[in-house]
Amino acid sequence: MIQVRPLTFPQDFQWGFAAAAPQIEGAAFEDGKEPSVWDTFARIPGKVLNGDTLDIACDHYHLYEKDLALMAQLGAKNYRLSISWPRIQPTGRGAVNPKGIDFYNRLIDACLQNGLTPWVTMFHWDLPQALEDDFGGWRDRRTAEAFGPYAETLVKALGDRVKNWITLNEIFCFTQDGYGNGTKAPGAKESEQVVNQTYHTALLAHGYAVRAVREFGGPGARVGITDNPIPTIPLTETERDIEAAQKAFIEINSRVLEPLYRGEYTEAYFKTVGEDAAQFKADDFKLISQPTDFLGLNVYTGQFVRAAEPQGYEILPLPASYPTADATWLAHAPQAIYWCARHVAEIYEVPSVIITENGAGYDDAPPVNGEVLDLHRRDYVRNYLKELHRAIGDGVPVEGYFLWSFMDNYEWMDGYQRRFGVVYNDYATQTRTPKLSAKWFSRVIAENRIV
Ligand code: PNW
16 A cells, blocks of 8 residues: 655744845946945956856846745745845945945845745855955955954844844855855965965854844844855765765865864864964954854755775765756755755754755756746755755754745856746846746745655
8 A cells, every 4th residue: 555655844944045145136336336356256258157247137126026025925934135245335344335224124124024034144255346455355354354343234234123144155165266266256366375364264254243143133133154065975874984974074174164163273174274274363263163053054966975094085076977957066966965964963063954055057948838847956956855854854953945046146157047046037028937946846835845
């Protein structure tokens, strides 16, 4: 006899969509906003596919009411959005731009009117260009010291309605990629030591922001950071490979998670970076390692690991035939979400894990008869959710899941070609069309189970 066991999530599980200001808002030079490093970077020939800029994007700055109504119609209860620092403080310091505050007041109010709980990321890569020009951006701790007052401004202005704060999104991407690999803004290629210094500045900025939420957040305020550690998947789920995967997880992600959770740069860090370690002051770690309420994880892909001598593990290269999304870095590895959540729970005993991003980037074709049949994305998400469900069943404290992304948007150096939305965006007309994946995800939320 067949007996179907529904893959139901816990009753208070939080479902939502995620997005980020620079990728959707547009209005890049409107109402007092000055350029971010991404506005500058996008204009350097050859850096972004087709020379796409963030100038207009999804024009969400003007269309947010319609967008939030659609989100609510799809049944979301939570929305992870980000705030543009150069809209609030055009040069990253000093006077606050009242029109910037106005916009986010309206945005937050519209979230609440639509039954959407806002989860606010304070920084999603759009550093004010003036801080890059005047301080050297994340190379210099003055940027972290400027982040403190910015975070305070946000918490004081919005904290009566915003209770979930995320300090930074993916330190790796705006430090290593921005200052080391040169693939993201500002596009620098610095030494290992300087890159490690940018990580350290980012960690300090996180610390100042946590302090701002603790001091001014008011009742019920919570704060965490969103990180994208590389998930290490044991090749087989045997004790030996699991131990190897844990060891690899600690070592390869040691630049961010060790100082946050252990309050120091540990052996794993020095083993990884050697003489190129960041310079720091003894007191820095008190700020950096203040306890937080949750850890946000962005999980897209993972690396397979098996036990091996002498270092205890071996990271396996993916064969050329391994399936990926059209975003070729995005190898399909659903177990990544299980193991990433489990590793941080087991290794760092984080009190709560929130999947702040998961999704898949494809070059979807435009709607045909009003439909986009993105079975590829639907099944990608479905497979990851099954592994997330398994993690919860195994006792990992996962509180919520935010799908990246609500609608197609500016995919950084891949411009507008690469689509991560479950809602299709026609950029010429700014018409939004929910794809098959959106309709499916909407049922998942409504039934609180994988359908
Ligand atoms: C995230 N990787 O970045 C960002 O937070 C989003 O802004 C972005 O649009 C989204 O993922 C899709 O790319 C990542 O190489 C970039 O593992 C690269 C990786 C992971 C996340």
